[in-house]
Amino acid sequence: MIHPQSEPPLSPIPDHGTISSTGPLAEARPVARLSGAEAKDYLKQRILPEYPVILTDVMKDAPAMTKWRPSFFESNYPDLTVYVGERAVTMREQLRNIEISTEEQPAPYPFNFDIRSATPELMKDLVPFVSFGRTDRTVHPMTPHALTGGTTVHEMFFGGRGASFPKLHFDLLGMNTQITQVMGDKEFFFFDPSQTPYLYPSAADPRTSEVNSIFAPDLERFPLFRHAKPLRVMVHAGETLYFPAGWWHVTRIHGPSITYGRAVVNASNWRLMMREDLGRWRRTHPMIALPAYVLGNALGSVFNVMEAFG
Numbered sequence: 001m002i003h004p005q006s007e008p009p010l011s012p013i014p015d016h017g018t019i020s021s022t023g024p025l026a027e028a029r030p031v032a033r034l035s036g037a038e039a040k041d042y043l044k045q046r047i048l049p050e051y052p053v054i055l056t057d058v059m060k061d062a063p064a065m066t067k068w069r070p071s072f073f074e075s076n077y078p079d080l081t082v083y084v085g086e087r088a089v090t091m092r093e094q095l096r097n098i099e100i101s102t103e104e105q106p107a108p109y110p111f112n113f114d115i116r117s118a119t120p121e122l123m124k125d126l127v128p129f130v131s132f133g134r135t136d137r138t139v140h141p142m143t144p145h146a147l148t149g150g151t152t153v154h155e156m157f158f159g160g161r162g163a164s165f166p167k168l169h170f171d172l173l174g175m176n177t178q179i180t181q182v183m184g185d186k187e188f189f190f191f192d193p194s195q196t197p198y199l200y201p202s203a204a205d206p207r208t209s210e211v212n213s214i215f216a217p218d219l220e221r222f223p224l225f226r227h228a229k230p231l232r233v234m235v236h237a238g239e240t241l242y243f244p245a246g247w248w249h250v251t252r253i254h255g256p257s258i259t260y261g262r263a264v265v266n267a268s269n270w271r272l273m274m275r276e277d278l279g280r281w282r283r284t285h286p287m288i289a290l291p292a293y294v295l296g297n298a299l300g301s302v303f304n305v306m307e308a309f310g
Contacts, residue, residue: 031190031233031241046134046307047267048176052190052243054233055130059180059240064125068182068258070095073158080118084108094158098256101160109163109253112261115154123154126260130178132242133266134307142303147273147296148263150280151175157259159186164252168199168209171245173280174272176264179241184257188241189214190231191248198228199248214250245269267307270300 034042035056042053059065073080078092089097089108097107115122129136137143138153151172168191171177179186191199200210200222211222219226235241242264243249265273274296281289 029229029231031231033239043130043132044134048132048242048244050244050268052188052231052233052241052247054235055240055242057238058130060238061128062126064122064182064260065238067125068122068260070098070183070256070258077119080113082111082113084111091158098158098160098163101162101256103162106162106164106253107158107160109159110157110165111159112155112157114152115156115260119156126154130240132176132178132264133268135266135303137265137270137303138263140303142299143265146292147277148173148175148265150277151263152261153263155261157257157261159253159257159259161253161255163257164250166213166215166250166252168211168214168248168250170207170248171263172207172276173263174245174269174276176242176244176266176269178260178262178264179235179243180260180262181235181237181239182258182260183237184253184255185237186235186257186259187252187254188231188233188235188243189250190233190243191228192231193246193248195228195248198224200225209248245272267300267304270303271297274300 031052031054033054033056039055039058042048042055043058073091074095078090080091081088082091082094083089085108087108089111094107094111101107113119115126129139138148170193179188202208202210211225212218214225214230217225233241245268274293277296278289278293281292285292
């Protein structure tokens with residue numbers, strides 16, 4: 001287990017979600033929940049604990065939390081179209097789908113899009129942004145877009161009962177992640193990076209697992225998975241989940257759901273992001289990859305100094 005760098009690990013606070021798991025997930029541990037002053041103290045840390053946590057009320061003042069409802073999107077974005085696999089689905093169709101979604105016939109998922117490119121006018125509904133760490137490096141004017149250009153920084157997801165992102169994986173570019181439930185609940189199962197040997201990373205894509213399903217794993221084919229010890233949390237409407245880079249996870253949805261997801265960069269993952277960027281640039285812009293990497297690390301050092309005295 002990865003522990004915080006400057007203090008003991010957060011004490012787990014029981015999650016009172018009612019959805020139970022079976023098999024190897026039956027003993028899944030809960031994730032800590034913080035609110036009020038505890039949450040504010042957590043957010044002020046320069047380097048955050050490398051451990052998932054639920055912040056119950058940090059986005060309560062953002063307009064999105066009361067404005068973003070199915071009726072709003074149906075009125076304003078009925079023809080916004082997302083490809084789910086090879087299928088084109090409009091917003092109007094998806095909103096109907098999530099109303100009737102079942103475990104047996106779930107709505108298409110993931111129905112997701114980049115807020116900044118598809119609906120940039122909605123960015124103002126997310127203000128004030130939650131800043132994880134002393135500086136919000138993701139949106140700071142000193143941070144070039146090229147550093148975060150390999151992933152979607154602000155993203156929205158619409159799903160219904162029975163929908164899931166079942167493939168065990170961890171996120172791109174060494175990014176920490178913020179997940180805020182605007183409507184409905186979403187369940188997460190996490191495995192910390194130290195458990196990677198039990199999770200059978202794919203040779204073709206080491207960020208994804210070959211385990212067929214964490215809910216019904218083939219333990220004859222993946223015997224080491226029985227030793228994996230997950231965390232489990234239900235993120236309720238209005239709550240924000242923060243989890244660090246490298247944590248394996250899957251999700252599942254138990255009713256109509258609207259989720260805001262955001263990539264997060266702070267002191268804890270800047271160097272990891274730069275190493276991931278270096279690999280990306282070597283594939284796409286090999287001539288500038290190393291100079292860009294050196295400049296990016298220098299910028300990280302500037303941020304460190306600013307935050308130390310800020």
